[in-house]
Amino acid sequence: MTVLAALLVTAGCSTRRVSGPAPVEDRGLVRPAAAPLPGAENAGKPGYYTVKPGDTLFRIALDNGQNWRDVQTWNGLTNPNAIEVGQVLRVQPPAAVAQPAPVVASTPVTPAGVVSRPLTDTAPAAAPIPAPTPAPASAGADELQFIWPAQGTVVSSFDEATNKGVSIAGKIGDPVLAAADGRVVYAGAGLRGYGNLIILKHNNTYLTAYAHNQALLVREDQAVRQGQKIAEMGSSDADRVKLHFEVRRLGKPVDPIGYLPKR
Incomplete structure (x- = not known):
């Protein structure tokens, strides 16, 4: 994927692209x-x-x-x-100014053209979650233990120059889960190449991104828990049904496989 680099053509999904900045x-x-x-x-x-x-x-x-x-x-x-x-x-x-804690929006705002579903699941998904493995050796105060955001097969590997994350295959509507506790800093379709996209900020070090969704189940500023269903898999702005998943450490894309439990 050529930039999430860029927070991916539509197949089997009727979602219309939303114009962002x-x-x-x-x-x-x-x-x-x-x-x-x-x-x-x-x-x-x-x-x-x-x-x-x-x-x-x-x-x-x-x-x-x-x-x-x-x-x-x-x-x-x-x-x-x-x-x-x-x-x-x-x-x-x-x-000189401490970064303010995000405030949960009192009124959900869904970008035009993004398919949304009622926010009925606020607890972690009931499906079994793989046990996380220890974080990499460079673990610090902000290091996390991630879980797999989807259960499918990896069909595209990380490449720093051409693909800033991994792609996980699946079926339309398959659950997309939060890889760790965090807060939604973006939910929409304004970033070219990503389709319906969710970005979670976990702490001052890590962001994760979840692209090509069919439906977004969370809104900006919402707090989410690890394992919570945040989206439904789709093919928005992609050539097939898949989840494109990125991990960003201090803004730099890193290979998600090194941060996920071994299967």
Whole structure:
């Protein structure tokens, strides 16, 4: 998969793509010398990112392990589409301000075109869950023990250049489970190539992403538990029914197989 890199063509799924923040286009905008792009003074500094052609706020946030809404807030953006090539964005919390704890939304918001189901399952799925194995040797305070998000066969392996996660085969409607406790930081279809996508933030180190779903069963800012059914498998923006699953450590894609129990 070429970017989750990019938080994957539709087969057997009627879900319509939802337009998210539009990719940035370099249209040769000429600015007066006295009006540099926003944040230019921070270019190259740790915790900042310089916008490139084709970027979206969703993608930038995902690649830096952040909630896109937080990145929008840190940079005072009233419109998440209003970013320009060369603009420098803060992608880490301001040092002087503690990152606020997410607040559960009082009213569910479902992006247009995303198939949703009633939120009837708030407890972990009843199906047996494989026992987790210890985290990698570099375990620290934020290391986690993940479970498999689906029970099918792995049909596509991790490749840092072309496929940022693994693809797990299955049937339309098969359950997609949260790999660990966390909070939903994205639920929608605005990230090109991922179809109906859920992104969970587990702590300051780890995010997981679940793509190509037929239906999303959770909403942004909702807390979920390990093993909870969060989606139904589908083929949105994909060539077959499958779950594309990614693990991101500090924003960088890592091979999920190294973090999942052996089968």
